[in-house]
Amino acid sequence: MTEDERPTPVKLDAQARKAQKRRNLWLALALFAFVFLVGITTAIRLGDADLGSDGGLYWRNDPQSDSQPMPELPSDQESPEGEAS
Amino acid sequence: MSSTDAFDFNQMETRPATAGDYVQLMKPRIMMLVVFTALAGLVAAQSVSDVAINPVMAAIATLAVALGSGAAGAINMWYDADIDAVMKRTSTRPIPSGAVPRDEALAMGLIMSGVSVLLMWLASNALAAGLLALSIAYYGWFYTMLLKRRTPQNIVVGGAAGAFPPVIGWAAVTGSAPLDAWLLFAIIFFWTPPHFWALSLLAHKEYAKAKVPMLPVTHGAAATRNQIFAYTIFLAPLGVLPALTGLGGLVYAIVSAALGAAFLMLAWRVWKSDAGDAGAEPESLKRAKVMFGFSIFYLFALFAALIVEHGFGAYLAIPGVA
CATH class of the missing domain: 1.10.357.140 (UbiA prenyltransferase)
Structure with a gap:
């Protein structure tokens, strides 16, 4: 792209610039409000949650894992038949 | 596609938007x-x-x-x-x-x-x-x-x-x-046609200009007045129904019955008028306008009665209703 092909920046008059600034401020406020609302709902949900139970803060793959221990893996001495060379 | 497609938004004059515009x-x-x-x-x-x-x-x-x-x-x-x-x-x-x-x-x-x-x-x-x-x-x-x-x-x-x-x-x-929630849905659903058609009787020329097929444009004002009255005949008792399921108490029953009767009377007045016809009497247009305004009040009042009963402890059970 040569220098002549560059897009000319739009020149805003004072009124348009003022309106743009005002819009930007409202957008910033709206974003802040959204973050605040998400934060407050999260805080309330965490406050109401029973974090001590299985369905607590962290997701668990197997809620029964405490009562059903993982089966023991075969030891190195008992190698499966047919695999020994 | 309508003739309104010819409207060119790129050629129109612009002005800085205010917060009010948004x-x-x-x-x-x-x-x-x-x-x-x-x-x-x-x-x-x-x-x-x-x-x-x-x-x-x-x-x-x-x-x-x-x-x-x-x-x-x-x-x-x-x-x-x-x-x-x-x-x-x-x-x-x-x-x-x-x-x-x-x-x-x-x-x-x-x-x-x-x-x-x-x-x-x-x-x-x-x-x-x-x-x-x-x-x-x-x-x-x-x-x-x-x-x-x-x-x-x-x-x-x-x-x-x-x-x-x-x-x-x-x-x-x-x-x-549950059913009670869908009952409230039904009230607004059957309220919308008489509410909106009352307005369209007043603004049907505008809709015709924009080629929007509102009922008075496609079927005429008389058919619209018939439909308004028919929907209101159905709406008035439907509005009272929450009082019979126990959702609405005594306050709701009185408000919905009284306002339902008034709505029905206003719809009947519009039905008997020539509102929406070419060369309609100013009195007829006034009837449609009054009905449109009242329909908004009707819906607000019905739901306000529910809020007052359930939110402010004004619920009085109707004897014989569960």
Whole structure:
């Protein structure tokens, strides 16, 4: 792209610039409000949650894992038949 | 496609948008009604089901409904900008008046839709969020883009969009949508045609100019007056029905019966008039105008009665009703 092909920046008059600034401020406020609302709902949900139970803060793959221990893996001495060379 | 397609938004004069223009884009008057009916559903659900919702969560859920309504309004204004520019009543809206570019209105509508559904989900549950998403899509896409310019039954079918809020409010509290919630849905659904057609009797020339197939444009004013009366005959007893299921108490029963009778009388006066006909008497047009205004008051009063009964402890059970 040569220098002549560059897009000319739009020149805003004072009124348009003022309106743009005002819009930007409202957008910033709206974003802040959204973050605040998400934060407050999260805080309330965490406050109401029973974090001590299985369905607590962290997701668990197997809620029964405490009562059903993982089966023991075969030891190195008992190698499966047919695999020994 | 209509002749309004010829409207060139690139050639129109623009003016700097104010905050008020963006508020107008969200159709604040419709938003008020939506929020009010959602709030009534929310308050009634807490009282009837004995399930309490955290007040902050309830406020955020209500805000989500308001944002969802605003989002649907913005999408509607984006799509309907060409016909809004043609009709005098809507020509001063933010897009046809050159304050807000169309693309900006669409972006605002889509972003607000996402934000509102997400907030509803966070503050309540998936059912309420799903119903909110459905109602936005119903109004913004199904009614605005498919029905409005195709069929004179546009507002009958499209009326469901405005009927969702009490069900959403109810679902936000309980996570379910029982019969009582759908009863409130039905009241708004059957209220919409007589309410909107009363307005269309006054503005049918504008709709004809914009080539929107409203009932008075396609079937004439007499057929519209018949339909208004028929729907009101159905609506008046339907409005009293919550008192018979126990959702409404004595206050609701009295308010709904008295206002239902008044609504019926006003609809009968419009039915007997020549409102909407060519060369209609000023008195006839006044009757349609009065009925339109009263219909708004009717819906507000019915849902206000529910809020007063369930939110302010004014519920008095009707003897013999469960």
